[in-house]
Amino acid sequence: MTAEPLLAILVGVLFATATYLMLRRSLVKLVIGLILLSNAANLLIFATSGLTRGAPPLIPEGMLTPDGVVADPLPQALILTAIVISFGVLAFAVVLIHRAYEVVGADDLDEMKDTDT
Amino acid sequence: MLYAILSIFLVAAVAPVVHRLTGRASGWVLALLPAALFVYFASFLPAVAGGESVRLAWQWMPGLDVQFSFLIDGLSLMFALLIAGIGVFVVSYAGRYLEAHRDLGRFYVLILSFMGSMLGLVLADNIILMFIFWELTSITSYLLIGFNHEQLKARKAALQGLIVTVGGGLALLAGLVLLGVASGSWELSEILAGEDSLHEHALYLPLVILILLGTFTKSAQFPFHFWLPNAMAAPTPVSAYLHSATMVKAGVYLMARLNPELGGTELWTWTLGLFGAVTMFTGAWMAIQSTEIKKLLAYSTVMALGTLTMLIGIGTPYAAMAGATFLLAHSLYKGALFMLAGSIDHGTGEKEVPNMGGLRHAMPLTAAFSVIAALSLAGLPPLFGFVGKELMLEAALGAPDALAVVLPLLALASAILVVAVAAIVGLRPFFGARREYKRTPHESPGAMLAGPAVLSVLGLVLGLFPALAQPLVAATAMSIHGADTGMELKLWHGINLPLGMSLLSLAAGLVIYRFWDSVRAGIGRIMVPVGRIAPERGYERFMDGLVWFSAFQTRVLQNGYLRTYVMVTMLTTVALVVGTFAVLGGFEVSVRFDDILIHEWVIVALVALAAMFVATTNSRLAAVASLGIVGFGMALIYVFFSAPDLGITQVLVETLTVILLVLVLFRLPGFLKFSNPLTRVRDVIASLAVGVTMTAVLMATLGVQYFPAISEYHIAESEPSAYGRNIVNVILVDFRALDTLGELFVLALAAVGVYAMIKFRAEDRKS
Numbered sequence: 001m002t003a004e005p006l007l008a009i010l011v012g013v014l015f016a017t018a019t020y021l022m023l024r025r026s027l028v029k030l031v032i033g034l035i036l037l038s039n040a041a042n043l044l045i046f047a048t049s050g051l052t053r054g055a056p057p058l059i060p061e062g063m064l065t066p067d068g069v070v071a072d073p074l075p076q077a078l079i080l081t082a083i084v085i086s087f088g089v090l091a092f093a094v095v096l097i098h099r100a101y102e103v104v105g106a107d108d109l110d111e112m113k114d115t116d117t
Numbered sequence: 118m119l120y121a122i123l124s125i126f127l128v129a130a131v132a133p134v135v136h137r138l139t140g141r142a143s144g145w146v147l148a149l150l151p152a153a154l155f156v157y158f159a160s161f162l163p164a165v166a167g168g169e170s171v172r173l174a175w176q177w178m179p180g181l182d183v184q185f186s187f188l189i190d191g192l193s194l195m196f197a198l199l200i201a202g203i204g205v206f207v208v209s210y211a212g213r214y215l216e217a218h219r220d221l222g223r224f225y226v227l228i229l230s231f232m233g234s235m236l237g238l239v240l241a242d243n244i245i246l247m248f249i250f251w252e253l254t255s256i257t258s259y260l261l262i263g264f265n266h267e268q269l270k271a272r273k274a275a276l277q278g279l280i281v282t283v284g285g286g287l288a289l290l291a292g293l294v295l296l297g298v299a300s301g302s303w304e305l306s307e308i309l310a311g312e313d314s315l316h317e318h319a320l321y322l323p324l325v326i327l328i329l330l331g332t333f334t335k336s337a338q339f340p341f342h343f344w345l346p347n348a349m350a351a352p353t354p355v356s357a358y359l360h361s362a363t364m365v366k367a368g369v370y371l372m373a374r375l376n377p378e379l380g381g382t383e384l385w386t387w388t389l390g391l392f393g394a395v396t397m398f399t400g401a402w403m404a405i406q407s408t409e410i411k412k413l414l415a416y417s418t419v420m421a422l423g424t425l426t427m428l429i430g431i432g433t434p435y436a437a438m439a440g441a442t443f444l445l446a447h448s449l450y451k452g453a454l455f456m457l458a459g460s461i462d463h464g465t466g467e468k469e470v471p472n473m474g475g476l477r478h479a480m481p482l483t484a485a486f487s488v489i490a491a492l493s494l495a496g497l498p499p500l501f502g503f504v505g506k507e508l509m510l511e512a513a514l515g516a517p518d519a520l521a522v523v524l525p526l527l528a529l530a531s532a533i534l535v536v537a538v539a540a541i542v543g544l545r546p547f548f549g550a551r552r553e554y555k556r557t558p559h560e561s562p563g564a565m566l567a568g569p570a571v572l573s574v575l576g577l578v579l580g581l582f583p584a585l586a587q588p589l590v591a592a593t594a595m596s597i598h599g600a601d602t603g604m605e606l607k608l609w610h611g612i613n614l615p616l617g618m619s620l621l622s623l624a625a626g627l628v629i630y631r632f633w634d635s636v637r638a639g640i641g642r643i644m645v646p647v648g649r650i651a652p653e654r655g656y657e658r659f660m661d662g663l664v665w666f667s668a669f670q671t672r673v674l675q676n677g678y679l680r681t682y683v684m685v686t687m688l689t690t691v692a693l694v695v696g697t698f699a700v701l702g703g704f705e706v707s708v709r710f711d712d713i714l715i716h717e718w719v720i721v722a723l724v725a726l727a728a729m730f731v732a733t734t735n736s737r738l739a740a741v742a743s744l745g746i747v748g749f750g751m752a753l754i755y756v757f758f759s760a761p762d763l764g765i766t767q768v769l770v771e772t773l774t775v776i777l778l779v780l781v782l783f784r785l786p787g788f789l790k791f792s793n794p795l796t797r798v799r800d801v802i803a804s805l806a807v808g809v810t811m812t813a814v815l816m817a818t819l820g821v822q823y824f825p826a827i828s829e830y831h832i833a834e835s836e837p838s839a840y841g842r843n844i845v846n847v848i849l850v851d852f853r854a855l856d857t858l859g860e861l862f863v864l865a866l867a868a869v870g871v872y873a874m875i876k877f878r879a880e881d882r883k884s
Contacts (some may be wrong), residue, residue, distance in 0.1 A: 003717050005708040007754070008815040013725045014747075016808025017732040019687055023680045023800040025792065028782055030679070032740060035774065036728060039751055044811065048818055049826075051758040057832065059842040065833060066844075071759035074828040077848040080766055081860050087770045088867035094781045095871045101785050 007047040014040035027097045034093065038086035042079045049075040118173045118187045118240065121154055125233035132229055133222030144212015144564055147225055151204035151232065158189075158197045165194050166588035168595065172242060172306055181245075182303045188242035191592025192373055195441065196239035196366070198589070199448050203362045204232050206568025210456055211354040213564040214463060218352075224264060228358065231257035235363050239370055242305050244293045247371075251289065251335075254364050255282040261359060262351040274347040277656065281334050281344045289331025289371075295324035300378075309378055309599070316382050325379055328371070329388060336368025336422045339396040340652035346403070346415040353459030356411055357568075361418045361455055362448045369425045373440065377599025380432050389430025390520045394527040396423025401534035405629065406640050408469050410458045410542060414451065417494070417538050420531055421447045424509060427524060429597065431516045437598035439508035441590045442606065446505035446576065450493040453572035454542060457487045460565055461546055466555035470541055471634070475551030479558035482566055484547040490573040491543020493580070495536045495626065496619060499608055501580040503619075506532065510615035529618050536626020541633060583608055684803060691810045698813070708816060717757060724750035741778045745771060762845045 014036055021033030049072045057073035059066050128135075128150050136143040161171060170190035177184045189197075208228065215221045234257055237250035256279075263275030299320040300308045315321050332338075337345035348360050359365070372389065379385055400420030407413045421443070428440035460483045461476065462468055477484040489500070496506030510532070513524040560566075579586045583606035594602045610616065629636055674685060727746035734740050748771030755763035792800075831848055841847035849857050 003713045003721075003758075004819050005710055005816065006713055006717060006721050008812045008819070010721050010725055011815055012808035012812030014728055014808075015811040016804040017728040019683070019807045020732050020800055020804035022683045023803065025680065028737065028785055031778075032731060032744060035744060036731065036747065039747060040811070043751065043754070044815060046755070046758070046760070046763075047815055050819075053757065054759060056759045056761050057844040059836050059844065061842070064836045070832065070844075072826060072828050073831055073844040073848055074826070076760045076763055076845045077853065079760075079763055080845065080849060081856065083763070083766050083770055085860055085863055087773065088864045090774060091777060092867040092870050094777055095874045098781050098784060099874045 002051045002053060004047050004051055007043060007051070011040055011044050011047060014043065027101070031090070031093055031097060035086075035090060038082065038089075042082055042086075045075050045079055045082075118189075119175050119185050121157060122233055122237050122240070125150065125154070125229055125236065129226050129229035129233065132225035136222040136225055141212070141216065143221070143225070144209040147212070147229070148205045148209040150229070151201045151208060154236075155198060155201040155205065158194060158201055161189050161194055162588065165189060165191055165592050168592070168601065170306070174242070177246075182243075182297075183245045184243050185246060186242040186304060187240045188304075188306050189240065190596045191441075191589065191594070192370070192596035193239045195445065195589055195593040196363075196370055197236055199445070200232060200235050200239070200363050203358060203448065203452050203568075203572070206452070206456070206571065207354045207358040209564045210357075210459070210568050211352070213562050214354055214459055215352060220264070224261075224352070227257055227260050227264070228355070231261065231359060231364070235367070238367055244297060244303055244305060244308075247305070248286075248290055248293055251331075251367065252283070252286055254359075254367060255279060255286060255335075258282070258348075258359050258364055261355045262348045264352055264355065265350070268350065271350040274344075274350040278344045278348050280660075281341055281656070285331045285334025285341070288327045289335075292324050292327030292329075292331060295320045295327065296375075299324060305374065309374075311378070315378060321379075321382075322384070325384060325388075328375065328379075332368030332371050333392065333426075334368070335371075336365050336426065337396075337419050338368070338392050338423060338426055339399050340655070342396060342399060342419045343651070343653035343656065345419055346407075346412050349409075349411040349415050353411070353455060353462065356415070357452050357455030357459070360415065362452045365418065365422060366425070366444070366448075369422060369429070369444070372426060372429050373597045376429050376432065376437075376597055380429070386430050386432055386517060386520070389426050390516060390524060391430075393423045393425070393427025393430055394524050396420070397427060397531045398527045399423070401531040401538070402640075404538045405534050405633075406637055406644065408471050408637070410461065410468060410470050410473075410546075411455070413470065413538055413542055414454055414458060417535060418447075418451060420535060421451065424528075424531075427528075428509065428512055431512055431520070431524070432598075433512060433515050434594070434598055434600075434602035434604065435508065435515050436512035437594040438590070438602050438604045438606075439505065439512040440597055441593035442501075442508050442586075443505040444593070445579075445586060445590060446493060446501045449572045449576045449579075450490040450500075450502055453486060453490040453569040453576070454494065456565065456569045456572075457483055457490065458542070460561040460569070463561055463565065464556070465558045467552075470545055472552060473546035474549040475547070476558055477547040478551075480547070480560050482560060482570070486566070486569040486573045487543050487547065489577055490569065491539040493573070493576040494543070495539035495623070496532065497623070499577070499580045501576045501583070501586070503580060504583055504606060504608055506619060507610050507615045510618050511610075511613075514614060525618070529622060532618065532622035533625040533629065536622050537629035537633065540627065540630035544630075545633075580608060687807050688803060691806050694810050694814060698817075708819075717754075720750055720753050720757070724754070737782055741775060741782065744778070745775045748774065760845075762843070 018033045018036035018040055021029045021036065024030065024033070052069070052071040055066075055068065055070045057066065057070040057076065128147070132147060135146055139146045164171060170188060172186065172188050174184055174186035208225070211221075211224060211228065215224055218224070231254060234250045234253035238247055238254055241247035241250055259275050259279040262278050263271050265271045296308065296315075297303045299315055299318045300311055302308050302311065315324075334341045345360060345365060349356050351360065376385075397420050400416045400418070400423055404413050404416030404420065407416055424443060425440055425447075428436045428443065430436075460480070461473065464480055464483070465473070465476070467473055493500035493502030496502045510525065510528055513528040514521060516524045587606050590606060591602065591604070594604070674681070724747050727743040727750065731740050731743045731747065734743065748767060752764045752767035752771065755761075755767060831852055832844055835841055835844045835847045839847045839851040841851065
């Protein structure tokens with residue numbers, strides 16, 4: 001066990017702050033909360049698989065397998081996908097909010113609770 | 118057999134076309150189908166009368182033990198013949214009765230679909246197949262009750278019938294599954310032939326209760342009887358067919374079918390005996406208070422259904438024979454009476470019996486058949502109804518234990534009331550002084566008289582020559598009882614107690630008929646307080662409660678505020694996780710903080726502080742900058758722990774994110790404080806709960822590994838099979854290439870969305 005307990009606490013902090021921001025009425029805070037939430041989820045996956053210092057999953061030239069124990073590559077691949085996807089979602093959300101603000105004229109989620117505003 | 122049933126649905130599908138092509142004759146043309154089926158089923162009669170049962174099966178879903186298997190024995194053949202036989206007349210009758218209705222084509226579709234479902238129900242051997250047909254009859258019944266869907270009353274009655282019968286159907290499904298599990302077979306024939314009795318099985322009590330819930334609701338037993346009279350909002354052919362002769366007897370059918378296996382216990386005898394007898398009396402009692410002719414008939418149908426249930430419960434050979442006879446007799450006279458009631462309505466426009474009188478001159482044939490059918494209903498010799506009634510009284514006297522006192526008393530009381538009801542529907546409209554009617558009374562066309570004529574005259578013929586009905590009735594009784602009853606139908610049983618009871622009921626019934634108007638008024642006064650606690654009020658309360666509850670939960674959970682949804686989702690997750698921890702007991706946390714390097718402490722602290730600052734700051738610029746710290750800090754953590762690819766990607770994405778936020782967010786207004794301190798305290802507590810839960814989950818799962826990691830394979834095969842030395846990249850583009858392709862689609866979609874929104878905005882501005 002290396003720094004997993006430390007990261008576990010950080011995951012908790014990120015989830016808590018993300019939840020708090022998503023409970024706000026401001027649209028912008030909601031988006032920021034989403035960013036924090038995806039960071040928290042990525043870190044959660046990263047920490048559960050176990051942490052390894054200084055042994056990236058790379059195979060040295062001329063060899064068939066890595067030299068010694070390396071970090072688990074599968075969670076890394078999953079997180080890589082997640083980072084890119086959440087960026088796509090974020091870009092979409094930000095533009096959507098901007099557009100919604102133009103139409104509704106308010107940054108207040110409570111003004112948007114009906115479908116016909 | 119399979120083709121016989123499928124053919125009905127096929128014909129149902131083309132019925133509107135047939136109707137358009139043949140016009141007024143469509144009723145007769147479509148009636149050819151049930152007629153052909155009647156002949157087909159009748160061809161099984163010799164074999165079945167000889168005590169055989171025929172089983173036919175086609176594979177459907179062998180893996181689930183569901184197959185198209187059909188069983189023809191006395192009981193199912195009796196029902197099949199009734200369904201097809203009465204079906205002939207109902208379809209031809211409807212052709213004229215609904216002649217002017219613009220939706221007659223649709224009516225044919227529904228009534229034929231119902232016929233197919235009902236035949237499937239009584240013939241199915243596989244209990245799952247039977248259940249499917251069972252539900253189909255509920256659905257077609259719903260559509261037929263609500264046929265005049267522009268009337269509020271019809272829609273309400275249809276919904277009520279559907280909710281009661283389908284609610285019972287749910288219980289039935291559970292009961293049938295238990296039956297299948299307990300007996301080890303999904304075929305009725307095998308369940309009935311099984312050596313082991315289910316009486317001692319641990320599931321016996323729950324499965325009987327569940328199955329009876331299904332059959333009681335379907336067959337309108339007390340306290341579920343209220344939906345049946347309301348179902349009279351349906352057109353008369355539907356009332357005659359579904360809500361008298363066939364569908365409502367489905368529950369009776371199933372109880373009779375399972376009687377040899379489940380019956381014989383005290384639970385079965387007492388439940389069926391008492392509920393049946395109470396239903397019988399309730400039906401007769403309510404009938405005498407009704408004035409609308411169809412309601413009178415509907416309540417007397419409730420009475421008949423109660424009688425049948427009671428007879429099945431009694432369980433003696435005598436009772437089985439009485440049940441089979443009563444079943445046949447009732448279907449004949451009640452089908453006829455309903456159609457005749459429709460004829461009166463058709464000829465005069467009048468539905469209320471007290472407003473009727475003196476119709477015998479204008480409608481002589483209707484009058485004649487009504488009298489014959491009513492005599493059978495009252496149970497007078499030499500009608501077939503008399504045979505059934507004598508057997509019924511005899512069987513009630515032969516009931517076991519204390520039931521031998523209760524049942525005959527209730528049976529006698531009901532018999533008295535039914536005599537009065539028979540006189541009200543059979544005599545009152547036709548004799549006495551002539552009244553004024555909305556239309557000039559006229560006799561009904563042949564198509565509408567054929568059914569009542571055949572059914573009522575058949576009741577007379579079978580009464581005079583009961584030997585004609587003997588083979589079918591005896592075979593039915595054999596199915597109900599599980600063994601040959603060895604009894605013979607006779608018109609004259611000699612002078613005995615049942616005959617005395619018959620005579621008493623006749624005399625008392627006629628007295629009630631004579632003073633019907635004052636009796637009704639008297640009962641009406643007594644029944645006012647009872648009306649408040651009637652089962653139908655319970656149904657209304659339940660429905661009101663359901664509406665109130667859905668309004669309440671929509672108000673609370675679906676209120677349109679995003680933060681409520683977030684709150685509910687998050688707190689539910691927390692509750693479930695904490696609940697799991699509580700149930701599974703303690704988990705081992707072997708947390709050690711000694712193996713952490715100093716730069717790890719620093720970077721984690723930095724990210725945590727930055728995240729907290731993001732959550733509390735009021736400046737947008739500060740928030741975005743701190744968000745950058747969180748993002749780049751994450752990248753560093755990835756790099757420290759052997760994930761350089763993640764680090765690179767994170768830095769790239771973080772840079773883009775900050776640019777995007779700076780570009781867009783600053784076109785929006787500054788942060789405003791919307792919430793009051795109390796809300797914020799609540800939100801902080803909820804957020805802390807979420808954070809602590811996630812930390813706890815992570816701590817608890819550290820060091821737990823249930824399965825060997827599949828990444829061993831990826832590490833071993835990356836270079837030899839995929840020729841790549843960066844294993845993460847190999848996974849993305851080779852091992853899990855399809856996932857990556859999907860990801861690309863998502864990104865492309867997001868890009869298109871972003872582009873579209875920016876472009877439309879530009880166009881909006883132009884216009």
